[in-house]
Amino acid sequence: MSSLEKSGPLLPGGTVGVLGGGQLGRMLTIVARRMGYRVVSWVGGPDHGPAGMADVVIEEPFDSESGLHQFLEEADVATVEFENIPRDLLERVAEAIPLHPGAEAIAVCQHREREKAFLSLNEFPCAPFWIVDSAGTLAEALAQLPANGGILKTAEFGYDGKGQLPVTSDMDAAETWEKFDAPRAVLEEKIDLGGELSVLVVRDQRGALVTYDPVENFHRDHILDISIVPARLDSAILEQGREIAVGIAEALDYVGILAVEFFLSADGTLLVNEMAPRPHNSGHHTIDACETSQFEQQLRAIAGLPIGSPRLHSPTVMLNLLGDVWVDNDQCPDWSGILQIPGAALHLYGKHEARRARKMGHITFTAPTQGEALAGHKKGRALLGIPEFE
Ligand SMILES: Nc1ncnc2c1ncn2[C@@H]1O[C@H](COP(=O)(O)OP(=O)(O)O)[C@@H](O)[C@H]1O
Ligand SMILES: [Mg+2]
Incomplete structure (x- = not known):
């Protein structure tokens, strides 16, 4: 207690x-x-x-x-x-x-090596991986890598694809390790992806726990582009995702909001990608589309208040706004067209300076049906000149 x-x-x-x-x-x-x-x-x-x-x-x-x-x-x-x-x-x-969450839970999620050790120890499924801390250990790992290659990831401080390098078994280990320039790393097998999803789980100080509807995620250049809820994936997979996320929150004795990112391989296997010990980009839709937002849940959990209902009240698509859509990196787009799309909610983060690939805001498109939410999103991204999706 x-x-x-x-x-x-x-x-x-x-x-x-x-x-x-x-x-x-x-x-x-x-x-x-x-x-x-x-x-x-x-x-x-x-x-x-x-x-x-x-x-x-x-x-x-x-x-x-x-x-x-x-x-x-x-x-x-x-x-x-x-x-x-x-x-x-x-x-x-x-x-x-x-x-909240506790120092130990955050420490596990902030370090890919500790995270992988935690997942393996508790038998949560994840991509095959090797711990790398020298040119020699990289050479050994590369030799075991299958033909589709792998991704070398720094153990610490990676986000939005930073600190990641795609590798193949024919690469020179010494040269690659020198170029990578990190003290420790995890080499992960590259998964042939059938999709990506995330599950947000909230656990309070008494151990009561709720999960949000799983989110279907699409990345561009390793950065989240859009999130779709309800996810258009097999319901057994979604249920399995929820069970794994709950299992992880319990194993970490977690208090607050936890995001678990998953890979769904092309052959239908669900694998944990990584965890985030905080609100998550793929949960931004909860502000406009759920009874209680992920941020309110975080507040309630850390304050020792009862957690709220995660119920989705509207189908939704969340579109990230990167600095790329700012004109000359300092003038924000004209939002007039966006604001005329029914159910579009604009969120900007007040960042003083726009930069390529920097998250500046997001738009949530909610609608009575998923088809309308997808159509609103499509219109929005066309207005902003964001390359087409799917
Ligand atoms: N092993 C992998 N196999 C296939 N795709 C991957 C792999 N690792 C990362 N990716 C792609 O890159 C994205 C970002 O990688 P991730 O490990 O989640 O790092 P970040 O901390 O930047 O979110 C993933 O969501 C996925 O699209
Ligand atoms: Mg990620």
């Missing part, structure tokens, strides 16, 4: 501490403020826009003692909106105030 549970829930008026300064923290802050909480965001560097919604923004680096002191002075409970928070900082925060 956490200290929070012993002392009862954190009620509105209390202060939620958020580690990280991106859009996930911003959307959590919007909900927290709507529900009467204060928010302190520790960004760990200059705020580039999204954290501006918090009551207090701390820009000092994550190894700053005065930053930690201020964060702990302000916050009653803490959470992360970004998994790459140094583990020792997570542990120090958790010694002082309740941190």
